[in-house]
Amino acid sequence: MNSTMQTTTLDSRIADQYWKATVARDSRSDGVFYLGVRSTHIYCRPSCPARRPLRRNVEFFHTRKEAEQHGFRPCLRCKPNEISGATALVQKAAAILASSDEESLRLGGVARQLHTSSSRLRRAFGQVTGLSPRDLAEALRLKRFKNLLRQGRKITDALYETGYGSSSRVYERSNAQLGMTPATYQKGGKGMKLGYTITDAKLGKVLVAATDRGVSAVYLGDSEAKLLAELREEYPKAEIVTARGGLEKWVKEIVSRTEGNPPRQELPLDLLATAFQRRVWQELQRIPLGKTKTYAQVARALGKPSASRAVARACATNPVSVVVPCHRVIRGDGNLAGYRWGIERKQQLLRTEKAEAAAAV
Numbered sequence: 256m257n258s259t260m261q262t263t264t265l266d267s268r269i270a271d272q273y274w275k276a277t278v279a280r281d282s283r284s285d286g287v288f289y290l291g292v293r294s295t296h297i298y299c300r301p302s303c304p305a306r307r308p309l310r311r312n313v314e315f316f317h318t319r320k321e322a323e324q325h326g327f328r329p330c331l332r333c334k335p336n337e338i339s340g341a342t343a344l345v346q347k348a349a350a351i352l353a354s355s356d357e358e359s360l361r362l363g364g365v366a367r368q369l370h371t372s373s374s375r376l377r378r379a380f381g382q383v384t385g386l387s388p389r390d391l392a393e394a395l396r397l398k399r400f401k402n403l404l405r406q407g408r409k410i411t412d413a414l415y416e417t418g419y420g421s422s423s424r425v426y427e428r429s430n431a432q433l434g435m436t437p438a439t440y441q442k443g444g445k446g447m448k449l450g451y452t453i454t455d456a457k458l459g460k461v462l463v464a465a466t467d468r469g470v471s472a473v474y475l476g477d478s479e480a481k482l483l484a485e486l487r488e489e490y491p492k493a494e495i496v497t498a499r500g501g502l503e504k505w506v507k508e509i510v511s512r513t514e515g516n517p518p519r520q521e522l523p524l525d526l527l528a529t530a531f532q533r534r535v536w537q538e539l540q541r542i543p544l545g546k547t548k549t550y551a552q553v554a555r556a557l558g559k560p561s562a563s564r565a566v567a568r569a570c571a572t573n574p575v576s577v578v579v580p581c582h583r584v585i586r587g588d589g590n591l592a593g594y595r596w597g598i599e600r601k602q603q604l605l606r607t608e609k610a611e612a613a614a615a616v
């Protein structure tokens with residue numbers, strides 16, 4: 256796959272989005288891409304206050320490294336090679352939040368420790384992470400909670416150590432975020448028998464893991480070792496073995512879908528999911544090939560218009576990529592948002608699906 260982000264090779268729709276963000280000096284795009292200006296050999300953050308170059312002189316890159324490999328030097332005004340003030344602030348705040356044991360976090364207290372105001376801290380969070388400080392604190396705490404359980408700590412001890420006041424609260428959280436109840440999670444998938452296989456496809460390596468009831472994981476990546484490590488991390492106590500045949504039909508169907516083809520056969524799924532995740536994933540399967548929806552549209556379709564963020568979380572935790580097409584969900588402003596398997600794979604999937612859908616008409 257070509258990782259260079261020149262406008263000539265970049266999907267024109269993505270290039271259009273990046274150019275729009277550039278013209279708007281959209282700080283939310285900082286860190287998403289960099290623009291190189293051919294006439295000056297300088298590269299900038301999208302929010303750079305300097306005068307906008309002509310579009311034909313602009314190349315887009317996803318990393319600083321790529322920009323520098325192409326001979327661009329960092330701009331002295333927006334300093335794209337340095338961590339921005341907002342990012343540094345959020346990193347420090349995240350460290351405090353991660354070690355906080357209080358049930359109710361006082362943002363004011365964190366801001367005071369960092370010699371800044373609550374509103375500035377909240378703004379920095381929105382800009383850098385798109386999350387509120389409270390969301391981030393919850394996510395960090397949940398991660399610590401999961402780690403303690405994986406280390407074999409008792410649920411009650413883990414609850415105490417991570418500052419959850421009552422077990423009902425963590426059950427409610429875990430249902431929204433873990434996809435498994437803590438009791439199941441403590442077992443780390445114990446009793447589950449997963450057979451996996453890794454195949455080469457146009458998108459890279461595709462890992463498919465399944466129980467004898469259905470497909471449980473579809474991961475995309477470049478390294479077999481990394482994909483397998485992710486599977487083991489998700490199910491540390493499951494029995495994970497190389498599939499000895501029997502998966503071929505499912506794998507063939509999955510690879511075909513990664514190449515933009517419409518479903519040719521039903522795929523049975525065996526997923527550990529909450530009722531809400533299941534509803535979101537079903538809704539995603541209704542988005543036709545070649546089309547996208549926003550998180551808000553999916554939330555509305557579920558009859559929960561205020562649940563966009565929960566929808567985004569359900570997308571991010573989708574264990575069977577492509578089969579549940581979470582890549583067809585994008586942000587309201589047209590930004591592609593993230594993708595667990597890399598934004599370029601999301602772009603490529605959407606591009607091939609669009610072409611395939613257009614050809615089928």
Ligand SMILES: [Zn+2]
Pocket residue numbers: 298299300303304305330331332333334
């Ligand atoms: Zn600049």
